[in-house]
Amino acid sequence: MSTAQGYNFAYLDEQTKRMIRRAILKAVAIPGYQVPFGSREMPLPYGWGTGGIQVTAAILGPDDTLKVIDQGADDTTNAVNIRSFFQKTAGMATTDRTREASIIQTRHRIPETPLVEGQIMVYQVPIPEPLRWLEPREGETRKMHGLAEYGVMQVKLYEDIAHYGHISTAYDYPVRVNGRYVMSPSPIPKFDNPKMDNSPALQLFGAGREKRIYAIPPYTRVESLDFEDHPFQIESWDQACAICGSADSYLDEIVTDDKGGRMFVCSDTDYCGERVAAGHTGEEQAA
Amino acid sequence: MNKLLQVTDLSKNYGSRIGCEGVAFDLYPGEVLGIVGESGSGKTTLLRCLSAQLEPSAGRIAYDMRTQGLTDIWSLSEPERRMLMRTDWGIVHQNARDGLRMEVSAGANVGERLMAVGARHYGNIRTEAEDWLTKVEIDTGRIDDLPATFSGGMQQRLQIARNLVTQPRLVFMDEPTSGLDVSVQARLLDLIRTLVNRLGIACVIVTHDLGVVRLLAHRLMVMRRGRVVEHGLTDQVLDDPQHPYTQLLVSSILPV
Ligand SMILES: Nc1ncnc2c1ncn2[C@@H]1O[C@H](COP(=O)(O)OP(=O)(O)OP(=O)(O)O)[C@@H](O)[C@H]1O
Ligand SMILES: [Mg+2]
Numbered sequence: 001m002s003t004a005q006g007y008n009f010a011y012l013d014e015q016t017k018r019m020i021r022r023a024i025l026k027a028v029a030i031p032g033y034q035v036p037f038g039s040r041e042m043p044l045p046y047g048w049g050t051g052g053i054q055v056t057a058a059i060l061g062p063d064d065t066l067k068v069i070d071q072g073a074d075d076t077t078n079a080v081n082i083r084s085f086f087q088k089t090a091g092m093a094t095t096d097r098t099r100e101a102s103i104i105q106t107r108h109r110i111p112e113t114p115l116v117e118g119q120i121m122v123y124q125v126p127i128p129e130p131l132r133w134l135e136p137r138e139g140e141t142r143k144m145h146g147l148a149e150y151g152v153m154q155v156k157l158y159e160d161i162a163h164y165g166h167i168s169t170a171y172d173y174p175v176r177v178n179g180r181y182v183m184s185p186s187p188i189p190k191f192d193n194p195k196m197d198n199s200p201a202l203q204l205f206g207a208g209r210e211k212r213i214y215a216i217p218p219y220t221r222v223e224s225l226d227f228e229d230h231p232f233q234i235e236s237w238d239q240a241c242a243i244c245g246s247a248d249s250y251l252d253e254i255v256t257d258d259k260g261g262r263m264f265v266c267s268d269t270d271y272c273g274e275r276v277a278a279g280h281t282g283e284e285q286a287a
Numbered sequence: 288m289n290k291l292l293q294v295t296d297l298s299k300n301y302g303s304r305i306g307c308e309g310v311a312f313d314l315y316p317g318e319v320l321g322i323v324g325e326s327g328s329g330k331t332t333l334l335r336c337l338s339a340q341l342e343p344s345a346g347r348i349a350y351d352m353r354t355q356g357l358t359d360i361w362s363l364s365e366p367e368r369r370m371l372m373r374t375d376w377g378i379v380h381q382n383a384r385d386g387l388r389m390e391v392s393a394g395a396n397v398g399e400r401l402m403a404v405g406a407r408h409y410g411n412i413r414t415e416a417e418d419w420l421t422k423v424e425i426d427t428g429r430i431d432d433l434p435a436t437f438s439g440g441m442q443q444r445l446q447i448a449r450n451l452v453t454q455p456r457l458v459f460m461d462e463p464t465s466g467l468d469v470s471v472q473a474r475l476l477d478l479i480r481t482l483v484n485r486l487g488i489a490c491v492i493v494t495h496d497l498g499v500v501r502l503l504a505h506r507l508m509v510m511r512r513g514r515v516v517e518h519g520l521t522d523q524v525l526d527d528p529q530h531p532y533t534q535l536l537v538s539s540i541l542p543v
Contacts, residue, residue, distance in 0.1 A: 147366045151403030162431050227409040
C-alpha cells in the first residue's frame with residue numbers, strides 16, 4: 001500500500017521495518033536494555049526525532065491514529081512536520097487528543113491524561129546511554145550494564161546535592177527499569193517520571209543517531225534513582241494553570257507582554273483545552 | 288597465618304617481548320612488598336598482572352577470598368573479579384589522572400566505591416568522605432572541589448583515600464611518589480606508612496627509589512629484564528646485596 005507517490009507505506013521499506021520490529025521485540029523482552037539497530041537515513045536531520053520516526057514507521061498501521069507532541073504541544077514545528085510526514089506517507093488518521101490516539105510520538109513530555117492499555121508511546125531520544133557522561137568507552141558502558149554496575153549514576157546525583165543542596169537534575173532523570181537496567185528516559189521533565197511507572201501503555205524509545213531502541217513493556221516497575229535522605233521529588237508550582245486552573249499538571253512559564261508580564265500555563269495543550277471545554281477555569285479566565 | 292596472595296610462575300609477554308617472567312612469591316596480611324628495578328625491568332607489568340588489570344600469559348595468582356580462601360583470580364567470574372578489585376583491593380596509580388575521576392569532586396571520588404557497593408544515604412557517604420579526607424590530610428573545606436584544582440601531592444592522597452574507603456586488605460601502588468617534590472614525597476610516604484601500619488593493609492609497591500623501599504617495605508624484590516634477581520627482607524637485601532645487579536643498584540643509588 002502506498003500513499004505518497006513512490007514511497008512505501010510510512011516511508012520505510014518492509015525489510016527495514018521488520019528489522020526494526022525485531023529490535024523492538026527484543027527491547028520489550030529485556031525492559032530498559034538498549035538494543036542496537038541499523039538506523040536508516042531519514043528525510044529529516046538527526047536531532048529531529050529520526051529514531052522515534054523509525055520506530056513509529058515500523059509499528060504504524062493504516063487503522064492507527066497518531067498524535068505527535070513536542071514540548072507538550074501538537075502545533076510546534078517539529079510535531080507538525082512529523083505528523084504531516086506520516087499523513088503523506090501513510091495516510092492514517094491523526095489527532096491532538098491523547099484519548100483518541102493509538103500511537104503518541106513525543107519529544108519532551110508524557111501527556112497529563114493517563115494512558116490506557118493498547119496505547120503506545122514513542123519517545124525521541126537524543127542520548128540513550130545514561131552512563132555516557134562518566135564513561136566515554138562503549139565497550140565499558142556495555143560491561144557496566146551487563147554487570148549492573150551502576151554506582152556511577154549515584155555519583156552523578158551525589159554531585160548534584162554537593163553543589164546545589166538537592167538533586168538538581170530536572171530532565172532526563174535516570175530510572176531503573178524492572179529492578180535491573182538503568183535507563184535514560186529521554187529529555188522529559190522528571191515530573192513525568194512517575195507516569196512511566198506501571199503504565200498500562202507500551203513505551204518505546206528510539207535514538208536515531210546512536211542507533212538504539214529500548215522499551216518499557218506495560219505494567220513495568222520504573223524507579224527514579226535517589227538517596228534515602230534525598231528522595232526523588234517532582235517539580236511543583238505555587239500556582240495553578242492560569243487558563244484551566246489545573247493544580248497538578250506540568251506548567252510552562254510564558255511571557256505575556258513586553259512589560260515583564262508572565263503567567264503559568266499547562267505545557268500539555270490538549271489536556272488544558274479539554275479541561276477548559278469541561279468548564280474549568282484559571283485566574284486568567286476568571287479575571 | 289594464612290597467605291593473602293600466592294603467586295606462582297607468573298609470566299607476561301607482549302608478543303615476543305618479555306614483560307615479566309617466572310615470578311613467584313607469597314604475601315601475608317599486613318605485609319609490604321617493595322619491587323625495584325631499572326626502567327623497563329617489568330615492574331609495572333608485574334603489578335598490573337598482580338592487580339588483575341592485565342591477564343598474565345602464564346602462571347597463577349591466588350588471593351585469599353574472604354569467603355572461599357586462596358582462589359585463582361582468573362578463575363573468578365568477571366563480576367566477582369571486578370567486585371574484588373573495588374572492595375578488597377586498592378590500586379593507586381602513578382598518574383593521579385588514571386586513578387581519579389577528574390570530572391567529579393573530591394568527595395564524589397572518595398564516595399564512589401561506597402556507592403558502588405550500595406551506599407544510598409548521602410549524609411553518611413559525605414561524612415565518610417570527610418573522614419577520609421581528614422585521614423589523608425586534605426582540608427575538608429576542599430570536599431566539593433575538582434581534583435584538577437589539587438596539587439600533585441594532594442591528588443595522590445585523594446587517590447589513596449578513594450581506595451581505602453572500602454577498607455581493602457591489599458593495595459597496589461605503582462610509583463606513588465614519583466613526579467612529586469622531595470618534601471611532598473616525604474610527607475606522602477609518611478602518610479602511606481602510617482595508614483598502612485595502622486590499618487594493617489598489605490601492600491605491593493613499585494618504585495625505583497630505594498629510599499621509599501627502605502622506609503615502607505618489609506620485603507624487597509629486585510627485578511631485571513623481567514626476572515626477579517633477588518628477593519628478601521628489605522634490610523638484608525639493601526645492606527648485604529648478593530646479586531651483582533643489586534650491588535650495583537644499591538651502590539649507585541643510595542647516598543653513601
Ligand atoms: N603495552 C606494552 N606493549 C609492548 N611492550 C610493553 C608494553 N608495556 C610494557 N612493555 C615492555 O615490557 C617491558 C617491561 O615494561 P614495564 O613497563 O613493566 O617496565 P617498568 O619496570 O615498569 O619500567 P619503568 O620503571 O620505566 O616504569 C619493557 O621492555 C617494555 O617495553
Ligand atoms: Mg613502570
